[in-house]
Amino acid sequence: MSGQNNYIEEQERETGKLGMWIFLFTELFLFGGLFLVYAVFRAKYSADFHTAATELNALIGTLNTVFLLTSSMTVAMSLTALQKNNRNLALLLVLATILLAALFMLNKYFEWSHKFHFKLYPGSEVMKNLPHGELLFFGLYYMMTGLHALHVFVGMVLLSVTLVKVRSGKVNHLHYLLLENSALYWHLVDLIWIFIFPLLYLIT
């Protein structure tokens, strides 16, 4: 009887994870569509994209890359810790991930408010008077980084819920699907940034 229960649990875990991956695939195509638009417009207005991209602060972009990559490691390690039944370390590592995400958002806040200060935001007079290609670049910049930042925020909420459940023991070394799936989601956020960073900040 217990063997059968274990079999059902194992199946639940496998299907739960498969479901998460399928969701991540739809996310991939959501951002994939934006990358495609970026690629086509970059081919069409390469000079304007070149000029506009120099406006972005590569240092902030690099710093945020470091934050996200490190947070990806801490969340991956937290799963290892929970699997080894080291609950306190798992809690600490999830907390570190959330803090790194907060640092990312803080950086993004400074980056955007700096641009807002120069009236460079969608719909502003400054942006309307830009050459067409530059307008497209900044439109895509706000859309891509904005949608990504929204994902960072959702990831922070998801990780916070996981943190509470690990603390209460509902998520533990035998049942850790929630942590596994939250970690997968967080890695996707990192994965998307891995492409946004060079395409928007580095290639000038």
Place this chain on the structure above:
Amino acid sequence: MKQEEAHVSSYFSHAVVLVLLLTLTTISVLVTGWHLGALTVAVALIIASIKAGTVITYFMHMKFESLFLKLLIIGVFVLYVLVILITFIDYLLR
């Protein structure tokens, strides 16, 4: 219980992956200073793809998943590359 048989990655392997990812980021930042012209985009995308592959393989545990899931993940990425290719064939030959 089978769940206990699930692969547990070591802390050390995760740390090694992070060092690799940060090294690739550094290379990516340095390369943009070299003014390679048209190659810049290609180099940046190749480095980003290696980083993405590393994250999927190790952080997301693809290496330790079932063959079915592995094929699914690879299949979706192949599909996306096809979408890009077909769009550009359409765009460039129009």
